[in-house]
Amino acid sequence: MSSSALARPQGGHNAALAFDIEAVRADFPILTRKIYDKPLVYLDSAASAQKPVQVLQAMDRAARTSYSNVHRGLHRLSQESTDLFEQAREAARRFLKAGKVEEIVFTSGATEAINLVAGSYGQGFLKAGDEIIVSTLEHHSNIVPWQLLRDRIGIELKVVPIGDDGGFLLEDYLKLLGPRTKLVAVAHVSNALGTVVPVKAVIDAAHAQGAVVLLDGCQAAPHTAIDVQDLDVDFYTFSGHKIYGPTGIGVLYGKQELLNAMPPYQGGGEMIRSVTFEKTTYKETPHRFEAGTPQILEAVGLEAAICYLESLGHEAIAAHEAGILAYATERLTQVPGVRILGTAPEKASIVSFVMDEVHAHDIGTIVDRMGVAVRVGHHCAEPLMHRLGVAATARASFGLYNTREEVDALADALVKVRKLFA
């Protein structure tokens, strides 16, 4: 993915602009699986990416040797476990290039992170009549929490339109901004189309109006280097399982002064300073937002995934995926009856398509029999589907382990689908 709006990798690792794809594939045990006797062609990484052995082993090792609850015990295992957990926070800080570990809150995923901001920042600082801007590209996770808030406190939701190519219409966004805009919550990259949103311009314009910005980075984090300080974004979130790490863990980055001003989102153990029946006081961020026993082994796995991406280098990953995206776009365009939805100039390696007279679910079912895993449906982006005038699409989403041969397998499978329906 290449966008002037994206943070550029800052060096630090010696990323040659290529990696050994066969060596990379060997890190992912599941890629040797057969599906209906055909080699697995996994093109659903936007839903959940596969995990390298480095992640699986790190979690296994921690469970076997250093596992206990964190932040609670004086005993040795609890200290080791706490160290691993806090080391993972430092890895997440590094990954987002945040200034401080206190700005990294662990959540169960991006969904919880957005609900946290809506529940805490939204209920704490917004009032009836305030406006929140989202875009047509959003995943339901970045729509429904704001609607829940709207129903609770009476804020208004404004929606940035998109062009026919799936591009974010910056000029229309700028017109929506006004003195009542208090928060802008948009995807960094669209999960359904791969569109890259010009986030730097979005953030600068929102700040000029005094609004805070949350970026849903779920589909950006696997593909590009992120620099929250360079972006000057207020909140940023992503999920571990989309960057080759485990499910059940995600990150909310928030500027420290914002997080410390925000009321707790959930109450429970570990987030308090002191409790009496009359009055409870709370810890500062990040612990204020991490009530209860956290995702300890998942944090270990998240750190291993971050280290894995760092070892390959963001530039090398981006270069590889850009090649796959270009090749896939070319190959799918050649399949008779296939129409790609989402052709904005700046895209991540996601290709959504429909086929004349073939329902997306039929596409998905038939190519699955050929070992090819794509996602079909509305991709939790129903408003976007309405805008595009379709009920569903088929989506091939490419990760760092995918090859041109796999693109060929998809294209060949689609030719067979075509023949079956001709």
Ligand code: 7TS
């Ligand atoms: N935001 C975006 C842009 C996403 O792509 C997703 C998941 C989420 C939020 C929610 O992430 P979670 O980890 O909290 O569930 N996207 C998809 C998808 O495209 N197909 O399946 C899940």
